[in-house]
Amino acid sequence: MTPGMLERELRALGVRAGGVLLVHTSFRAVRPVDGGPLGLIRALRGAVGPAGTLVMPTMTDGETVFDPRTTPSHGMGITAELFWREPGVVRSGHPGGSFAAEGPEAARICAPQPLSPPHGPDSPVGRVHDLEGQILLLGVGHSENTTLHLAEALAGVPYEVSHPTVIEVDGAPRTVLVAETDHCCRGFNAADAWLRALGLEREGRVGNATARLVGARDLVTVALERLRADPLVFLCAPGAGCEECDLARASVGRSGPGIG
Ligand SMILES: [Zn+2]
Numbered sequence: 001m002t003p004g005m006l007e008r009e010l011r012a013l014g015v016r017a018g019g020v021l022l023v024h025t026s027f028r029a030v031r032p033v034d035g036g037p038l039g040l041i042r043a044l045r046g047a048v049g050p051a052g053t054l055v056m057p058t059m060t061d062g063e064t065v066f067d068p069r070t071t072p073s074h075g076m077g078i079t080a081e082l083f084w085r086e087p088g089v090v091r092s093g094h095p096g097g098s099f100a101a102e103g104p105e106a107a108r109i110c111a112p113q114p115l116s117p118p119h120g121p122d123s124p125v126g127r128v129h130d131l132e133g134q135i136l137l138l139g140v141g142h143s144e145n146t147t148l149h150l151a152e153a154l155a156g157v158p159y160e161v162s163h164p165t166v167i168e169v170d171g172a173p174r175t176v177l178v179a180e181t182d183h184c185c186r187g188f189n190a191a192d193a194w195l196r197a198l199g200l201e202r203e204g205r206v207g208n209a210t211a212r213l214v215g216a217r218d219l220v221t222v223a224l225e226r227l228r229a230d231p232l233v234f235l236c237a238p239g240a241g242c243e244e245c246d247l248a249r250a251s252v253g254r255s256g257p258g259i260g
């Protein structure tokens with residue numbers, strides 16, 4: 001697969017030239033690509049064009065002081081890890097929940113943000129949403145779709161879990177607790193059926209990967225409606241044996257009005 005072929009597939013899927021595109025990807029699912037992950041990045045850049053902005057998650061484990069110029073991402077895949085290291089790419093400063101962006105809206109998307117919640121309205125995913133960006137899931141499902149945490153924050157869901165995160169205070173490392181709406185995120189996969197039923201998700205193939213494309217506004221609108229009907233809709237059922245979701249459930253009622 002050449003970058004040019006992938007670019008045509010991305011356009012056929014519905015990626016908008018000149019728009020903001022937030023990409024969650026597993027290169028393993030897309031390959032083989034000429035040029036490897038950098039070839040995929042070239043295809044994505046080509047699809048949004050010079051007037052478009054490309055965004056990827058570059059989250060870190062929070063175990064060391066975060067330096068956007070050097071700290072490797074954690075569990076975000078090789079494509080995102082190579083993307084933030086490319087010249088001209090901006091990286092945001094959240095010690096656990098950073099994103100990288102390249103293009104005209106990159107500085108706005110990566111502007112400073114509050115520590116908590118990492119993915120609220122005033123965060124990279126919140127700004128992609130404000131800019132009416134598109135979300136591309138390339139070889140991954142909605143369980144990787146960080147923008148659903150934005151919907152949780154906007155809905156004011158009643159659960160939150162705090163993660164120890166190292167930040168620098170007066171030149172010295174200090175561990176602080178960062179509250180976020182965390183759980184196993186398998187429940188996010190329900191968004192597929194919700195979006196399909198409304199015709200709001202484009203599905204196709206890009207390289208060898210299953211690709212899903214959705215507008216950030218559409219996604220958040222649909223998720224908010226479901227969260228209003230059931231604020232715990234994204235958590236695994238009690239007794240399902242999911243430790244992470246049990247932890248989130250246990251926080252309900254303890255954490256005040258919710259993180260949003
Ligand atoms: Zn779970």
